[in-house]
Amino acid sequence: MMRVFIKLTGPLSKFYRTSRSAKKEEVLIAEGSTVADLLEQYDVPREAVNLVVVNRHRAGSSEILQENDEVWVIPLAAGG
Amino acid sequence: MNGWMGKILRVNLTSGEIVKQPMDPDLARNYVGGRGLASKILFDELELDCDPLGPENMLIFVNGPLTVTGALSSGRYMIVTKSPLTGTICSSNSGGYFPAAFKTAGYDAIIFMGRAEKLVYLWIHDDNVEIREATELKGMDTHETVELVRRETHKEARVACIGPAGENLVRYAAVINDACRAAARSGVGTVMGSKNLKAVAVRGTKGVRVADPEELLRSNIIADHIKKADLGIAFAEFGTPLFVDVMNANNIMPTRNFKEGFFHEGDVINGAEMIDRTLVRSKACYGCPLNCGRNTRLPADAKFQGRGDGPEYETCFSLGSNICVGDLDALTKMNYICNEVGMDTMDAGTTLATIMELYEMGLITEKKIGFPLVWGDYDNCIRLLYLIARGEAFGREAGMGGKYLADKYGAPEVFMGSKGQGFAGYHPRGMVGQGLLYATSPEGGNHTTGNTIQPEINGIPEPMDPLTATGKPEMVISRQDETAFIEACGVCVFPYMLLEEGTEIIAEFYSAVVGEHYSEDDVRKIGERIFNLEREFNRRLGFTRKNDSLPKRLTEEPHNEGIGEGNVVPLEEMLDRYYQLRGWTGDGVPSEEKLKDLGII
Numbered sequence: 001m002m003r004v005f006i007k008l009t010g011p012l013s014k015f016y017r018t019s020r021s022a023k024k025e026e027v028l029i030a031e032g033s034t035v036a037d038l039l040e041q042y043d044v045p046r047e048a049v050n051l052v053v054v055n056r057h058r059a060g061s062s063e064i065l066q067e068n069d070e071v072w073v074i075p076l077a078a079g080g
Numbered sequence: 081m082n083g084w085m086g087k088i089l090r091v092n093l094t095s096g097e098i099v100k101q102p103m104d105p106d107l108a109r110n111y112v113g114g115r116g117l118a119s120k121i122l123f124d125e126l127e128l129d130c131d132p133l134g135p136e137n138m139l140i141f142v143n144g145p146l147t148v149t150g151a152l153s154s155g156r157y158m159i160v161t162k163s164p165l166t167g168t169i170c171s172s173n174s175g176g177y178f179p180a181a182f183k184t185a186g187y188d189a190i191i192f193m194g195r196a197e198k199l200v201y202l203w204i205h206d207d208n209v210e211i212r213e214a215t216e217l218k219g220m221d222t223h224e225t226v227e228l229v230r231r232e233t234h235k236e237a238r239v240a241c242i243g244p245a246g247e248n249l250v251r252y253a254a255v256i257n258d259a260c261r262a263a264a265r266s267g268v269g270t271v272m273g274s275k276n277l278k279a280v281a282v283r284g285t286k287g288v289r290v291a292d293p294e295e296l297l298r299s300n301i302i303a304d305h306i307k308k309a310d311l312g313i314a315f316a317e318f319g320t321p322l323f324v325d326v327m328n329a330n331n332i333m334p335t336r337n338f339k340e341g342f343f344h345e346g347d348v349i350n351g352a353e354m355i356d357r358t359l360v361r362s363k364a365c366y367g368c369p370l371n372c373g374r375n376t377r378l379p380a381d382a383k384f385q386g387r388g389d390g391p392e393y394e395t396c397f398s399l400g401s402n403i404c405v406g407d408l409d410a411l412t413k414m415n416y417i418c419n420e421v422g423m424d425t426m427d428a429g430t431t432l433a434t435i436m437e438l439y440e441m442g443l444i445t446e447k448k449i450g451f452p453l454v455w456g457d458y459d460n461c462i463r464l465l466y467l468i469a470r471g472e473a474f475g476r477e478a479g480m481g482g483k484y485l486a487d488k489y490g491a492p493e494v495f496m497g498s499k500g501q502g503f504a505g506y507h508p509r510g511m512v513g514q515g516l517l518y519a520t521s522p523e524g525g526n527h528t529t530g531n532t533i534q535p536e537i538n539g540i541p542e543p544m545d546p547l548t549a550t551g552k553p554e555m556v557i558s559r560q561d562e563t564a565f566i567e568a569c570g571v572c573v574f575p576y577m578l579l580e581e582g583t584e585i586i587a588e589f590y591s592a593v594v595g596e597h598y599s600e601d602d603v604r605k606i607g608e609r610i611f612n613l614e615r616e617f618n619r620r621l622g623f624t625r626k627n628d629s630l631p632k633r634l635t636e637e638p639h640n641e642g643i644g645e646g647n648v649v650p651l652e653e654m655l656d657r658y659y660q661l662r663g664w665t666g667d668g669v670p671s672e673e674k675l676k677d678l679g680i681i
Contacts, residue, residue, distance in 0.1 A: 010317075011318070
């Protein structure tokens with residue numbers, strides 16, 4: 001197992017396990033897990049996600065995660 | 081007339097003369113209303129080279145034919161004038177409930193000319209219009225002004241007013257309506273101050289005639305769809321500050337005066353933190369399903385106290401990340417102060433960021449300011465905001481804006497704006513189309529003339545690479561023209577720009593209101609006419625390609641670590657193509673043929 005961090009932003013924060021107010025969560029996942037595996041573990045529906053950023057770089061759903069990676073999950077949003 | 085009230089009010093503040101003039105149907109057909117109608121009036125009547133703060137400048141309050149019709153989000157008005165900040169034509173847009181009252185009083189526009197001898201306000205109760213003395217309102221903030229004007233007029237009057245910043249001619253003073261909504265940009269409040277006009281109070285009880293009311297019932301279906309969609313839910317819950325996370329994730333949240341695109345303390349100034357700490361309730365403007373407004377209160381344990389609205393995303397950037405303030409309480413307080421004194425939070429923030437960088441470079445000293453001003457020092461930012469609004473000490477100079485200061489203190493390159501107006505909260509090195517938009521906006525560094533987020537960041541309608549020039553000139557032109565039409569209608573751009581079929585919907589609503597068929601192409605053409613007219617207004621004042629510029633920080637300094645690392649804005653390449661597609665010369669001048677084709681000359 002390895003440790004990664006997940007940050008669920010905006011309306012996706014309802015998928016946090018600890019509290020909606022969490023800034024991010026630490027999670028243990030199997031070595032070799034991908035972005036898609038992580039989102040599945042968190043029950044985040046794929047259509048609700050507009051962008052995944054791993055360590056401040058855009059990531060595809062098949063990207064394999066590494067120990068201590070920080071994964072940001074971003075919904076569709078517009079305005080300003 | 082269907083849609084229009086058919087009447088324009090002309091108020092000469094010098095002579096006190098008030099004239100009601102019928103709306104010219106050709107003018108309405110060709111320029112619609114809002115920004116379009118008012119820009120055309122300015123173009124035809126203003127001595128273009130006039131001093132923006134002289135009595136000869138005109139200040140136009142204007143709504144549109146769709147305002148208060150039941151069309152989606154139809155509660156907007158605009159203030160159009162020649163800007164004292166940029167010297168260009170400008171249009172500043174606001175929502176709330178004032179626009180509905182203004183239109184139902186029976187007027188499509190109010191044109192203010194001249195300058196009152198003493199401070200006055202205008203009171204409109206349907207057909208009764210009077211100029212009243214307002215000397216007792218001098219120096220009052222916008223909240224106090226609303227209260228007092230209502231006491232003197234009607235308890236349900238809707239009030240748009242300036243605060244001390246407008247009275248003291250801070251070049252980025254705002255007009256605040258309904259206490260917390262702002263026609264903030266380009267110094268429209270400064271022009272109002274220069275005319276000694278403190279407030280406009282309105283009570284309207286008339287109806288708006290619509291050709292096909294049944295077609296407008298579709299608004300309810302679309303509103304319902306928006307409310308249930310992920311995007312609508314997110315908007316209602318988090319408001320525009322949701323964008324802090326989105327911009328940070330995309331590495332385009334301008335930070336430290338645009339040196340960077342990532343703010344490490346984003347978590348403490350975002351929509352989620354507002355829900356936990358300051359949000360009282362979400363709120364909507366007239367006739368809008370989005371509920372993106374935030375009514376907030378600073379908690380009892382906060383260092384600062386106050387209650388009001390916001391901040392919106394743009395303020396989270398301008399008085400947050402861009403000056404390195406990672407403290408929601410301080411940010412909220414600064415937002416309240418700007419609303420109370422009547423000042424644009426965005427150019428106030430740009431000005432603070434410019435001073436901070438000049439201070440860091442040793443070009444402005446502690447002695448000059450009266451205190452130190454380092455990145456993130458919100459206590460001294462608050463001190464300076466008050467000095468600016470009052471026009472006292474260094475605040476007098478700071479009230480001239482970031483460009484003035486950067487030029488005066490020998491580092492023009494540190495001003496992050498275009499044509500004298502500060503940028504919005506989207507870093508163009510990470511979304512270069514936004515850079516083209518800023519450079520070509522008729523009113524300077526402004527995101528509201530056609531935001532590029534949907535195509536560049538959300539990939540709607542089709543994914544496009546935010547980092548390259550490919551397709552950007554075409555996309556920006558289309559966004560600019562569509563936005564010009566939407567704003568001319570007197571509705572909010574948000575829902576129409578969010579929906580993929582937004583242009584089709586606005587064309588259908590417009591057709592239903594006026595009773596004639598308009599296709600998507602027809603409304604784009606009207607938008608193009610408005611945009612070109614504004615361009616030609618500026619061109620006659622000498623604005624050409626040389627003014628469609630961006631600071632070197634965006635075009636030469638590579639983007640910081642993260643998404644888009646190393647990228648710069650390929651402005652000149654985009655401009656060449658943009659001008660060509662627009663039918664303008666290589667110097668950015670609309671050709672005679674183009675102006676004739678659009679019926680401008």
